[in-house]
Amino acid sequence: MPYKNEVTPQMIAQIGMKNYLKAISKRVNDHAIFDIIKEQASESTEFTDYRQYIQNVDLNEYKQGFEKAKDIYDLSIQEQCGKSVIKE
16 A cells, blocks of 8 residues: 655654664663673673673764754755755
């Protein structure tokens, strides 16, 4: 069954924001789990520190992706409203 409306940049941006928020949430939870592991098993500190470093790198990338998707969404809303778009 075909959709009634065409896919718009606004829709794609919303999907992107949702996906990035899910990934951000997962990374934050993973980070908390490794904090608990560090508290309970001091011998695994090097491993957990390394995992958290990787998670922080991923988290920063996800945040940047979310902001880019949000900018695209905001731009599409402004274009729909006929406002001029000037990014500071």
